[in-house]
Amino acid sequence: MKKIRPPRPELEDIEAYEAKDIRAEVRLSANENPRNLPGEILDKLAERVRENIDFNRYPDPLSTRLREMIAEANGLEPGNVLVGNGGDEIILDVILAWGGPGRKLVDLPPTFAMYGIDARMTGTRVVEVPRTSDFDVDGPSLLAAIKDQKPDIVVISNPNNPTGTMTPETLLIDVLKATDALVLVDEAYFEFSRQTMRPHMERHRNLAILRTFSKAFSLAGLRAGYLLAHESVIRELTKVRQPYSVNRFTQVAASLAFRERVVFEAGIRETMRNRDLIVHGLGAIPGVEVFPSEANYVLFRVKQASAVWRDLLHDHSVLIRDFTRTPGLEDCLRVTVGSEDEVQRFLRAMDEIMTSKRAVSHFGMNMTSSRHMKKGGE
Numbered sequence: 001m002k003k004i005r006p007p008r009p010e011l012e013d014i015e016a017y018e019a020k021d022i023r024a025e026v027r028l029s030a031n032e033n034p035r036n037l038p039g040e041i042l043d044k045l046a047e048r049v050r051e052n053i054d055f056n057r058y059p060d061p062l063s064t065r066l067r068e069m070i071a072e073a074n075g076l077e078p079g080n081v082l083v084g085n086g087g088d089e090i091i092l093d094v095i096l097a098w099g100g101p102g103r104k105l106v107d108l109p110p111t112f113a114m115y116g117i118d119a120r121m122t123g124t125r126v127v128e129v130p131r132t133s134d135f136d137v138d139g140p141s142l143l144a145a146i147k148d149q150k151p152d153i154v155v156i157s158n159p160n161n162p163t164g165t166m167t168p169e170t171l172l173i174d175v176l177k178a179t180d181a182l183v184l185v186d187e188a189y190f191e192f193s194r195q196t197m198r199p200h201m202e203r204h205r206n207l208a209i210l211r212t213f214s215k216a217f218s219l220a221g222l223r224a225g226y227l228l229a230h231e232s233v234i235r236e237l238t239k240v241r242q243p244y245s246v247n248r249f250t251q252v253a254a255s256l257a258f259r260e261r262v263v264f265e266a267g268i269r270e271t272m273r274n275r276d277l278i279v280h281g282l283g284a285i286p287g288v289e290v291f292p293s294e295a296n297y298v299l300f301r302v303k304q305a306s307a308v309w310r311d312l313l314h315d316h317s318v319l320i321r322d323f324t325r326t327p328g329l330e331d332c333l334r335v336t337v338g339s340e341d342e343v344q345r346f347l348r349a350m351d352e353i354m355t356s357k358r359a360v361s362h363f364g365m366n367m368t369s370s371r372h373m374k375k376g377g378e
C-alpha cells in the first residue's frame with residue numbers, strides 16, 4: 001500500500017507537544033529544579049540499584065511503598081493515592097475516566113496546555129472560561145459555566161502555569177460546592193506556594209489534587225507524580241491507567257526522595273530568594289512588565305518578545321519559554337527560577353538586550369528623521 005488510512009479526525013486540530021531539544025548553557029525553560037538530586041540521595045540510590053532492584057521483574061502496579069508514604073504524609077489512606085508516570089499521565093487518566101465523547105471539561109486559559117490537549121485527544125468537549133487580564137480565574141463566569149454547561153471535569157492549575165497566579169481558596173470552595181464534576185486542582189508547584197486544598201478533601205469528595213516529583217524534588221527526568229482523591233475516584237482511575245507505567249527504578253528513586261524530602265527544603269528556599277531577584281531585577285528594566293508568581297517561574301511581558309527570546313538564546317545562550325503565540329499571552333515570556341548564577345546571567349542578558357533595543361529605536365528614529373529632512377531639502 002502506498003497510502004495510509006488517516007488517524008482519528010480529532011488529531012487534525014492537535015499540535016504535537018513541542019519537545020524540541022534546544023541546546024543552551026543556561027536552561028530556564030521547563031520549570032525544572034536547577035539542582036540534581038542531592039548527593040546523599042544519589043548514594044543511597046546507587047546502593048539500592050546494586051543490591052536489590054529486580055529489573056527482570058515487572059514493577060508493583062500501584063507503587064505500594066511510595067503510595068503508603070504519600071498517604072501517611074498527607075493524613076490519608078493508601079486507597080486515596082495514585083502514583084503515575086509524571087503528573088501528565090494522571091491528567092490523561094482523569095480525562096480518560098471522566099471525559100470522553102459527549103462529556104465536557106472546563107479549562108481556564110491561559111493555563112497548562114496538557115488539559116486541553118488531552119481533552120481534545122479523547123473527544124472531550126472543552127468549555128473555555130478565559131482568565132481576566134490579570135490572569136485571575138473569572139469567578140462569576142466560571143460558576144455560570146458550571147451551572148449552564150454541567151461539566152464532567154473542572155481543572156484548575158494552582159498556582160497557574162505559566163502565569164504564577166493563585167486562585168483564592170474561597171472561590172475553589174464555591175466551585176466544589178456548585179458542581180459534582182471531578183474538580184482537579186493541579187498543585188504541581190505546591191512545594192513553592194505552600195498552599196493546598198488538602199484540608200477540603202473530607203468535605204468534598206469530588207476534589208482531586210495533583211502533585212509531582214518533577215519540580216521541587218529534582219526528578220523531572222524520572223517521571224513520577226501522584227494524585228490525592230476519594231478512594232472511589234482512585235478505583236475508577238485504576239481501570240484506565242497503564243498497569244506498569246511507573247517502573248521499578250522510578251518507584252525506588254521517588255520513594256527515597258520522598259522519605260528524605262526535608263533535604264530539598266534549602267533548595268526550595270533558595271529558589272524563593274532567586275525568584276525575588278528575578279522579579280526585582282526584571283521590574284527595574286524599562287519596558288518589562290513582571291507578573292507576581294507563587295511558583296518557581298516568572299511570567300513577563302515585553303515588546304517584540306520573540307526577538308528578545310531569540311537574542312537571549314543566540315547571543316547569551318539563555319533558553320527561556322516563549323508564550324507569544326498562546327492566546328492571552330501575546331508578548332509574554334516565562335523564565336524558570338534557576339541557580340543564583342543562572343539568574344544573574346539571565347538578568348544581565350536581559351539588561352543588555354533591552355538597553356540595545358532602546359538605542360536601536362532612538363537610532364532608527366534619527367535615521368528616519370534625517371532621511372525625511374534630506375528628502376525635504378531636495
Ligand SMILES: *Cc1c(COP(=O)(O)O)cnc(C)c1O
Nearest residue numbers: 086087088112161188212214225
Ligand atoms: C509540570 C507540571 C505538571 C506535571 O509534570 P510531570 O513532569 O508530568 O509530573 C502538571 N501540571 C502542571 C501545571 C505542571 O506545570
